[in-house]
Amino acid sequence: MDGVGGVAVSSFARILEGLDRRWIFLAMAIAVAGPIVYIGLTGKTLPETATPAAEAVYDAIEALPSGSRVLMSFDFDPASGGELIPMATSLVHQCAARGHKMYFIALWPLGPQLIEETIKRVIRADYPHLKDGVDYINFGYQAGNEAVMKVMLTDFVKAFPKTAGGGASGEVPMMNGVTRVSDFPLLITVSAGYPGAKEWVQYVVSSSGGAIEMVTGCTGVQTPQLYPYFPGQLTGMLGAIKGAAEYESLVNENISKASGDARVEPKYQEAQRRMGPQLGAHLLMVVLIALGNFAYFAKRRESVRGAA
Amino acid sequence: MMPSRTWLVVIAVVCALIGVRALTGNGMGRVYVKAAPVKVEVKADEAKGTLAQTVSWTQWNAVPAKAYLAAQAADPNQTEVQLSWARTIGLWLAAFLTLAIFSFMYRDNPAYRFAEAAIIGVSAAYWMTIGFWDTIVPKLLGSIATDFVRGNILPSLVEQSSVQVIAMWVALALGLMLLMRLSSKGAWISMWPLAFIIGVTAGLKIVSHVESDLLAQSVATFKPLAALERGADGAIAVAPTVWMSLRNVLIVVGVLCCLTYFFFSVEHKGLVGRSARVGVWYLMITFGAAFGFTVMGRVALLAARVEFLFDDWLWLIDPSGKRVLESVSVIVGCF
Numbered sequence: 001m002d003g004v005g006g007v008a009v010s011s012f013a014r015i016l017e018g019l020d021r022r023w024i025f026l027a028m029a030i031a032v033a034g035p036i037v038y039i040g041l042t043g044k045t046l047p048e049t050a051t052p053a054a055e056a057v058y059d060a061i062e063a064l065p066s067g068s069r070v071l072m073s074f075d076f077d078p079a080s081g082g083e084l085i086p087m088a089t090s091l092v093h094q095c096a097a098r099g100h101k102m103y104f105i106a107l108w109p110l111g112p113q114l115i116e117e118t119i120k121r122v123i124r125a126d127y128p129h130l131k132d133g134v135d136y137i138n139f140g141y142q143a144g145n146e147a148v149m150k151v152m153l154t155d156f157v158k159a160f161p162k163t164a165g166g167g168a169s170g171e172v173p174m175m176n177g178v179t180r181v182s183d184f185p186l187l188i189t190v191s192a193g194y195p196g197a198k199e200w201v202q203y204v205v206s207s208s209g210g211a212i213e214m215v216t217g218c219t220g221v222q223t224p225q226l227y228p229y230f231p232g233q234l235t236g237m238l239g240a241i242k243g244a245a246e247y248e249s250l251v252n253e254n255i256s257k258a259s260g261d262a263r264v265e266p267k268y269q270e271a272q273r274r275m276g277p278q279l280g281a282h283l284l285m286v287v288l289i290a291l292g293n294f295a296y297f298a299k300r301r302e303s304v305r306g307a308a
Numbered sequence: 309m310m311p312s313r314t315w316l317v318v319i320a321v322v323c324a325l326i327g328v329r330a331l332t333g334n335g336m337g338r339v340y341v342k343a344a345p346v347k348v349e350v351k352a353d354e355a356k357g358t359l360a361q362t363v364s365w366t367q368w369n370a371v372p373a374k375a376y377l378a379a380q381a382a383d384p385n386q387t388e389v390q391l392s393w394a395r396t397i398g399l400w401l402a403a404f405l406t407l408a409i410f411s412f413m414y415r416d417n418p419a420y421r422f423a424e425a426a427i428i429g430v431s432a433a434y435w436m437t438i439g440f441w442d443t444i445v446p447k448l449l450g451s452i453a454t455d456f457v458r459g460n461i462l463p464s465l466v467e468q469s470s471v472q473v474i475a476m477w478v479a480l481a482l483g484l485m486l487l488m489r490l491s492s493k494g495a496w497i498s499m500w501p502l503a504f505i506i507g508v509t510a511g512l513k514i515v516s517h518v519e520s521d522l523l524a525q526s527v528a529t530f531k532p533l534a535a536l537e538r539g540a541d542g543a544i545a546v547a548p549t550v551w552m553s554l555r556n557v558l559i560v561v562g563v564l565c566c567l568t569y570f571f572f573s574v575e576h577k578g579l580v581g582r583s584a585r586v587g588v589w590y591l592m593i594t595f596g597a598a599f600g601f602t603v604m605g606r607v608a609l610l611a612a613r614v615e616f617l618f619d620d621w622l623w624l625i626d627p628s629g630k631r632v633l634e635s636v637s638v639i640v641g642c643f
Binding site for chain 2: 022025026028029032033036037039040041043079080081082083109141142143146150161162166167168201202203205206207219220221223224228229232233239240241242266267269273274277278281282285
């Protein structure tokens with residue numbers, strides 16, 4: 001690459017080296033905003049194929065007989081909502097469609113509000129026949145992190161003595177037959193950090209000696225930490241927005257097929273819509289990494305030549 | 309320092325687009341609410357001496373903009389669905405704070421510093437309030453002054469057992485001892501509750517880590533290097549067998565090589581050195597995967613904020629079908 005070509009490469013590398021980082025931010029904004037506008041206007045989403053981890057979540061909920069108890073812990077806050085709300089929505093959607101009894105709890109202070117919003121968005125809107133206290137119940141937030149989990153292993157009502165509405169937990173009809181956490185055939189946690197899925201595995205699943213089955217939906221940051229637990233201690237796992245999109249497509253496909261309704265509500269496609277900006281941003285990242293490496297090697301080559 | 313001419317042009321174009329958007333179609337950034345009357349029958353309580361009564365109030369639920377347009381078209385004088393100024397101001401404030409935080413990418417500025425300070429202040433106040441009302445009042449005060457709390461603050465407070473009451477007195481004493489850290493002479497007293505906290509936490513964590521991470525993960529590593537996978541007819545399925553065996557070999561080799569890398573009692577030369585080198589590769593791939601997932605997470609959060617700006621604030625897109633977008637219907641028709 002001597003002569004004119006070599007000079008062109010060197011000058012291009014120098015431009016890349018001196019590039020104002022704000023141009024990269026602008027490029028990222030366009031890479032994210034472009035697909036959002038396109039998908040927002042057309043309603044088209046990218047096709048998704050479920051991986052075994054996402055399929056295992058779907059199968060775990062599907063395998064339970066209708067009317068089974070499912071404990072759902074919302075261990076996140078609105079800061080992680082972009083990743084986790086689509087998962088929470090689809091998890092509740094599948095549980096409600098299967099007729100499972102849902103017991104909502106939160107170990108994060110802002111969890112109860114997110115539970116309430118999810119109940120309003122999914123259960124009250126699309127499953128109005130389900131009754132509060134009979135088919136689903138919100139126990140709200142309980143402070144204490146791992147200590148709450150340890151108490152739940154022996155006495156659920158002691159860990160959550162009241163419902164979010166202020167009533168006594170022990171008097172709720174749904175609580176008949178529930179003494180401890182192992183009385184729930186499936187535990188679902190939507191997790192953004194501490195306390196979350198990792199603590200549930202450490203303090204509840206492992207302590208139960210395999211008696212408790214658990215699936216989780218977690219943030220991208222948590223996913224690599226949780227992968228070693230799958231498929232042993234975690235039955236299924238939704239890793240980041242990709243896992244959410246895979247699971248969402250599975251739920252939508254099967255629930256729509258069962259109901260004979262081809263139209264899927266936009267609120268059940270939130271994660272699939274967010275895969276468009278993911279594609280744009282990741283393509284840009286790949287290009288930037290390639291350009292960064294190109295500039296680095298071009299500069300090194302130049303300095304080697306200069307030294308010679 | 310003034311922004312360069314190029315950046316001034318970019319900012320001006322964005323502002324102009326927002327202005328155009330505000331003046332076309334149905335406008336932007338408004339929240340409508342619909343009145344929902346609520347009536348609750350309260351039963352008489354002889355113990356408390358209260359009579360049966362009906363309590364009623366109006367609940368204002370957010371509705372899509374198209375509900376307001378439909379209501380206005382049917383009856384221009386209707387008041388059932390109306391603009392909520394409070395929620396609209398909240399929406400614009402959220403959009404301003406989002407843009408203020410994004411503005412840091414250009415450079416540090418007063419709007420960013422205001423948004424940052426507001427987030428820190430609100431978060432600190434929120435956590436303090438949550439801590440007080442969810443922990444100190446129901447757990448501590450509810451145990452040591454049950455009648456007062458039930459009579460004045462939490463009517464549904466559950467009766468505590470005597471053991472729990474004693475435990476809460478101990479917790480109160482430890483908490484007060486911890487505050488002695490603020491005293492120069494009595495700081496040593498805070499070491500006792502600290503020792504208690506460290507002891508209990510260590511005890512809890514050691515047991516759970518040994519069970520879930522050491523034992524269960526060790527068991528998960530003992531995998532057959534030749535995993536025979538059989539099909540529905542009972543015959544060995546070649547492709548799944550090869551893949552499963554390869555996967556198990558990669559796991560076992562990875563664990564052994566990474567452990568070798570962190571084994572410093574032997575010089576990393578020869579076979580040990582080569583294993584450690586493979587371990588480094590495994591670690592690098594792990595870090596790469598973690599970085600990739602982190603990027604994915606951050607982009608998802610960015611996408612959620614951009615969606616909020618475009619959908620709820622600018623009314624540029626309408627994925628949920630909340631509005632009637634004349635201004636973009638032509639564009640939609642093109643696809």
